[in-house]
Amino acid sequence: MIQLPDDCRLAFCVGVGGVGKTTFAAALGLREALRGRSVLVLTADPARRLADAIGIHGLHDVPSNIPLPAHGRGGELHAAMLETKASADEIIRRAAHDEARAERVLDNRIYQAFSNTLARSHAYAAMERVHEAVHASRYDLVVVDTPPSQSSIEILDAPARLVRFLEQRVVRWFLRTSEDSPQLRGGTIARALLRIVAGDSMVSALAEFLTEMAFLREGFAERAAEVRDLMRSSSTSFVLVASADSAGIEAAASVAGELLRRDFELAQVVFNRAFIPEVGCAAHDPVSYPARLARLAPKLERMRALLIEEEARKRSNMEAFCRDHAVGACSLPEATRPLGDPSALAAWIGRSRPVEVLA
Amino acid sequence: MHAPNRDPLARPVQFFTGKGGVGKSTVLGACAMAAARAGKRPLIVELGIHTASSHLFRGPDVGYEPAEVAPGVHATRVLFEPALIDYITSRLKLRPIAALVAKNRSLRRLFLAAPGVDEIVIMHRVAQLAANDRWSPILVDLESTGHALMFFDLPSVLEVFLKDGPLRRVLDSATELIRDEQRCAIHIVTVPAPLVVNETIQLYGRLRERADLHLGCLFINRIPPALIDEEEQRLVRAELEGPSAGQPWAPVLALAEYLVRRRRTADKGIHGLRRDIGLPTVTFDECEDASSGIVETLSQTIEQAEVW
DSSP: OOOOTTTTTTEEOOOTTTOHHHHHHHHHHHHHHHHEEEEEEEOOTTHHHHHHTTTOOOOOOEEEEEEOOTTTOOEEEEEEEOOOHHHHHHHHHHHHSSSHHHHHHHHHHHHHHHHHHHHHHHHHHHHHHHHHHHTTTTOOOEEEEESSHHHHHHHHHHHHHEEEOOOOOHHHHHHTTTOOOOHTTTHHHHHHHHHHHHHHHHHHHHHHHHTHHHHHHHHHHHHHHHHHHHHTTTTEEEEEEEEEEHHHHHHHHHHHHHHHHHTOEEEEEEEEEOOHHHHSSSSSSSOOOGGGGGGTTHHHHHHHHHHHHHHHHHHHHHHHHHHHHHHEEEEEOOOOOOSSSSSHHHHHHHOOOOOOOOO | OOOOOOOGGGGGEEEEOOOOSSOOOHHHHHHHHHHHTTBBBOEEEEOOSOOOHHHHHSSSSOSSSSSSEEEEEEEEEEEEEHHHHHHHHHHHHHHHHHHHHHHHHHHHHHHHSSTTTTHHHHHHHHHHHHHOTTTEEEEEEEHHHHHHHHHHHHHHHTTOOOOSSSHHHHHHHHHHHHHHHEEEEEEEEEEEEEHHHHHEEEEEEEHHOTTTTTTTEEEEEEOOOOOOOOHHHHHHHHHTTTTTTTTTTTHHHHHOOOOOOOOHHHHHHHHHHHHOOOEEEEEEOOOTTTTTTTTHHHHHHHHHHHOO
16 A cells, blocks of 8 residues: 655655656655645656646646545645756745846856756756745645656755755855965865866856855755755655566666665655556466367467466565565556546556565 | 768767666667677666666676676776766876875865766766777667756757866867767667657657767667467457456456557557657567576677668
8 A cells, every 4th residue: 555654744756767757756646635635746857747647738847736536635736847947047036135136147157057957956956846845834745756766866965965065164165265264275286176177167167156156055055954854854755666577676776775875764665567457357277268269278378377477577576675675565557548637547556556575 | 081880880889868667778788799799899888876787697786997797798887986086087197196186075075066067077988988999889878868868968058168178178079979970879779668659759859950969770679579460369359348258268368458459559659660760770579577688689689680
């Protein structure tokens, strides 16, 4: 049974690409909303899969309200897609308190280059959005659908990394504003080396950027620290989404390892496309076919064997994973018809089964 | 002038992109194995946290230093920190000093937090490996489609403020490599599942807009087998709707129909891919999961493939 703890306020869905992470994040958000909670699902997936899964035409940076199937208990579901540039612009506008100052930053060529494309900018923007959403009192729960593994780890690393970097001392060191401080004197050589390594244009571009953004620094570092702490608190859950074939299990193991290395506790694993409901109906017992199907019978038997084997393989993969990682898991069926509205999504996640591990 | 290198699989630098979960690493591994059998010195270059090639070849974990993972096939994982030290060494010439610089706390924090630095450092490493005569071809595993577009777009993003200097030279040499039709090909890997097909067609469109990029092949992986012919399919359908309904063997017929549906969906996907993507195409049949010979099987397909 897939359910988050009642006190969970932030859930990260992590995993490699192609496992149905976005669809699952939508389904998880929906399920919690149907329990009566007010939920925001935040996706970083540019492929618009979340919009497809919940049956709306498009998602934007501003959350959309998703109508729930009738049997809801007063919960709400909202969904938004993280657009790095739009999020970053919004952050600047809010922090600047002054239009002219905001415009100066938004016009800054380095800001423009950074805010658009790069993995790290994306991670920083995601962090700000998570902070904002968790602190806005309108949501009980924020579900974050992270991009594929490399960048998803990037997102998890972003807060701590920023906190370290934005320490006043490091920035001052870089901007050379306290030449005489004995602590900083040792930095002169390093700075000279930085110029050799990165080149003058990069160093001055970064200095210009940091100076221009000085007004942002304090609040930004504070929020980064809050998100960093929140991620390690008991109200945050990490759910690993994986496929159950052997390649998927290996990929899941490496993501689980990365989480462990960072001291993030894995709450649950969800194996998607782990079974085909029809296989359960076709009992494994021998069947005697009527004479008119005699020619087809061997082929039917071969097909049945193929699917049963496929499922058995997946089942033993899942069990081994749960034993090795001492974590609970459930499996979800392959969606035989496209999902595409909240009712189909709710029905799909409702068919989840626990992965039983024999002691 | 050289004649253009017609066979994209023969170019010395090959990028593989495609949505996650399509078996990109497996296809890439198969290409590497086929290259090794043809007497070349292939090097698999992984950029993500996930070392697919060590699982694929059942070998030890792949690290930063290239290691042999199968006969004649080497693999490396481009990790940020050693790549940073490599880059700094290329500037300072003295490795011990470079290591000290990379360990300087303030510089480290700067490099770890600044957007763009890891992309540049990784590009530097890839260009360095490409320039090394020891390896050919190098096969670069771009983790996801977003990753790929980022990699190829980086030069135009950073150009804005990197007017000169050493980082600019790294960008320039990487750009030159990517734009060189003699040396570089970008392959797309996909599977014939509806959503993946749509995303692949979109990715192809975005890559094609970039006149400076040179696309190689389209690999369609995991094509499910056709287990019964059309007449038998019709029989299954008719039986399910009529005389077999409710009979003990009906669930087995339903499974057969499920597999037929799987295959039909795949056919539709392949048709769409062929129609919309004008690249030489290589197809791979679905292999039994967990068979350790999967790379071997696929590499034989590549050797026999007629790339059209």
